[in-house]
Amino acid sequence: MFYIISGFIIGLTIKYYPIPILGTTDFITDVWYSVVFKIILLLVVPAIVYFGWWRYTMKDLLLGISANPKNSMATAILASAGLLLNSGHLEIIRESLGNFTDSPSRLAVGIIIPLFIAAIPEAFFFCGFLQTRLEKR
DSSP states (O other), X not given: OHHHHHHHHHHHHHHHSOOBGGGOOOGGGBHIIIIIIIIIIIIIHHHIIIIIXXXXXXXXXXXXXXXXXXXHHHHHHHHHHHHHHHGGGHXXXXXXXXXXXXXXXXXXXXXXHXXXXXXHHHHIIIXXXXXXXXXXX
């Protein structure tokens, strides 16, 4: 219920008091959504509960995965495959960079924000929190 009510309040805040990131008009590129809802409520609050209140460690979050040559090689291969699959979009990005005077900062923000508002909170919640709770059940 807390997250539903928080999402509703953040939605109203964005509607009436928007603070767009780099002048965008998209709902998910608003500071209230990106910082307050996604980072604080979906990453920081669960991290405080997980590491502070429940006293888990980073080792618990890794679910028994250790850094060894086999895992490192698999990670490198999968990362390379992902880069190759997305390399077709590089020309479109390169062409678009000339349209903005602040394009390097837009590109940096465009790379960093999805990492912090999507990838890390979702991985933390689903793999670190939800999956470990379900495994214990």
